[in-house]
Amino acid sequence: MREDKTSGAAVFASQAKVVALPQPDAPHGRDHLTWAYQTHVTAIYQYIYSRVGNRPDAEDLTAQVFMKAISGMRNDVSVPELRSWLYRVAQTTLADHWREYYAEGAGELDEDVTRPPAPRENPEAVHRVDTLLATLPESYRRVLELRFLRGYSVRETAQELSLSEANVKVLQFRALNRAGRERGRMS
Amino acid sequence: MNDDPEQLDRHVEDLLQDRKPERTPLSDEDALRARQTAAMLHAAKPGAGLPSKEFLERMQGSIHGWVGEQSAQPQAPSRPSRRSLLLTAAAGLAAGVAAAVGFDRLTRAPAPGPGQALVDKGTWKRVKALADLPQGTPIAFRLGAIEGFLIRKGDEVKGLSAVCTHMGCTTQAAIPAGAHRARTGRGLLGLSVAA
Numbered sequence: 001m002r003e004d005k006t007s008g009a010a011v012f013a014s015q016a017k018v019v020a021l022p023q024p025d026a027p028h029g030r031d032h033l034t035w036a037y038q039t040h041v042t043a044i045y046q047y048i049y050s051r052v053g054n055r056p057d058a059e060d061l062t063a064q065v066f067m068k069a070i071s072g073m074r075n076d077v078s079v080p081e082l083r084s085w086l087y088r089v090a091q092t093t094l095a096d097h098w099r100e101y102y103a104e105g106a107g108e109l110d111e112d113v114t115r116p117p118a119p120r121e122n123p124e125a126v127h128r129v130d131t132l133l134a135t136l137p138e139s140y141r142r143v144l145e146l147r148f149l150r151g152y153s154v155r156e157t158a159q160e161l162s163l164s165e166a167n168v169k170v171l172q173f174r175a176l177n178r179a180g181r182e183r184g185r186m187s
Numbered sequence: 188m189n190d191d192p193e194q195l196d197r198h199v200e201d202l203l204q205d206r207k208p209e210r211t212p213l214s215d216e217d218a219l220r221a222r223q224t225a226a227m228l229h230a231a232k233p234g235a236g237l238p239s240k241e242f243l244e245r246m247q248g249s250i251h252g253w254v255g256e257q258s259a260q261p262q263a264p265s266r267p268s269r270r271s272l273l274l275t276a277a278a279g280l281a282a283g284v285a286a287a288v289g290f291d292r293l294t295r296a297p298a299p300g301p302g303q304a305l306v307d308k309g310t311w312k313r314v315k316a317l318a319d320l321p322q323g324t325p326i327a328f329r330l331g332a333i334e335g336f337l338i339r340k341g342d343e344v345k346g347l348s349a350v351c352t353h354m355g356c357t358t359q360a361a362i363p364a365g366a367h368r369a370r371t372g373r374g375l376l377g378l379s380v381a382a
Contacts, residue, residue: 034254041246042238049236053226056207059242063249070253071340098219100210129231132224148228151203154196166192172199173192173221180220183227 036079037066040086047087050125051094061097065090135182140175147172190218198222202229320344 044065049058069089073082129149133141139161146152146160157172158165190213201208202225213219230236238246320339338345 030254030258033258034251037250037254038247041243041250045238045242046236049238050230051223051226053202053229054207055205055239058236059238062238062242063246066246066250067253067345068338070250070257071338071345073257075258098223125227125236126231129228132227144228147199147203148225149232151232169192169196173190173195176195176199176221176224177217179228180217180224183224184220 030075033075033077036082037070037086040083041066044086044090047090048094052097057097061090061093065093068093132179132182132186135186136175136179139171140178143168143171144175144179189214190221195221195225199225202226317342317344 041062045058045062048061048065049055052058052061065086069082069086072089073085077085133144136144142161143157146157147154152160154165154168154172157163158168161168161171163171194211195218198208198211208222213222315337317339320337322339322341
């Protein structure tokens with residue numbers, strides 16, 4: 001899958017196969033249960049990654065989610081139950097994560113925690129970002145696109161926008177704060 | 188601490204490099220939202236947010252182990268009740284920490300079976316009383332360099348470290364009391380627990 005890095009669309013499309021599910025009422029032996037959990041790893045990882053935005057946190061939290069979910073769930077669970085349980089555990093784990101990092105009441109700040117999970121996370125995340133960027137003034141949108149979607153360094157962004165590096169950081173700061181507030185309004 | 192462009196940019200750089208951002212106490216809701224938005228933006232970059240093959244392989248193994256131990260749970264608490272908690276940091280900790288953490292009236296040393304050995308040297312430390320742990324809800328704890336969660340199910344307690352090692356080491360952990368074995372991925376330390 002890592003070879004697909006250059007093609008977002010192809011990658012997203014392939015993920016749907018990874019999380020394909022068996023018949024919900026298939027027998028639930030241990031191997032079946034193991035497999036049913038395993039098929040959800042990529043989807044849960046993507047769900048978490050789209051909220052924490054970095055690999056180490058996404059890996060830690062995904063592992064936590066599965067460990068907690070498996071230890072808290074009975075063995076004869078159906079696949080749809082298992083899936084919704086995993087997302088529920090992921091949501092509470094994320095809320096705890098933000099609360100740990102940023103102590104003050106992070107749980108209720110993150111509207112993502114209460115919204116129902118989308119089955120295919122990344123295309124939906126891309127759509128959310130597009131919608132969000134569209135609400136921003138041009139200069140804000142531009143700096144966020146360059147930094148995040150195109151991966152420009154501060155220096156490259158400064159050159160592109162004919163600004164000083166300090167100005168780029170200020171612009172980025174204002175843009176992220178504004179976008180954060182817009183996100184709050186949209187939720 | 189008030190947020191500022193430099194501090195936020197360090198956070199952004201961490202995300203862009205796919206590093207775990209530094210823990211920074213934040214002053215207000217805007218600061219938190221800005222970081223959550225930064226995470227969302229970075230995740231939307233084409234190709235971002237895919238689990239590595241190595242991580243997926245580790246998770247396959249971990250899940251196999253966790254489901255196995257879950258299936259092995261007794262239906263009724265027929266064993267002698269356990270009153271102590273033990274926590275053992277997994278070997279291979281990046282920081283070289285090897286500690287065991289225990290609580291209350293420990294009467295015997297854990298005896299890990301084959302493939303379950305963890306830490307040879309360690310000390311037992313109090314963490315929490317079993318009675319303080321709610322069923323099924325992870326409780327965070329901190330003990331010196333070790334920070335993690337305890338999850339209680341019946342009289343069994345599982346431990347999971349919250350520590351990210353940043354070092355890419357793979358750790359293994361066992362839960363001797365229940366002959367539990369868990370393999371966790373990079374940046375996540377397994378903890379042994381005996382109740």
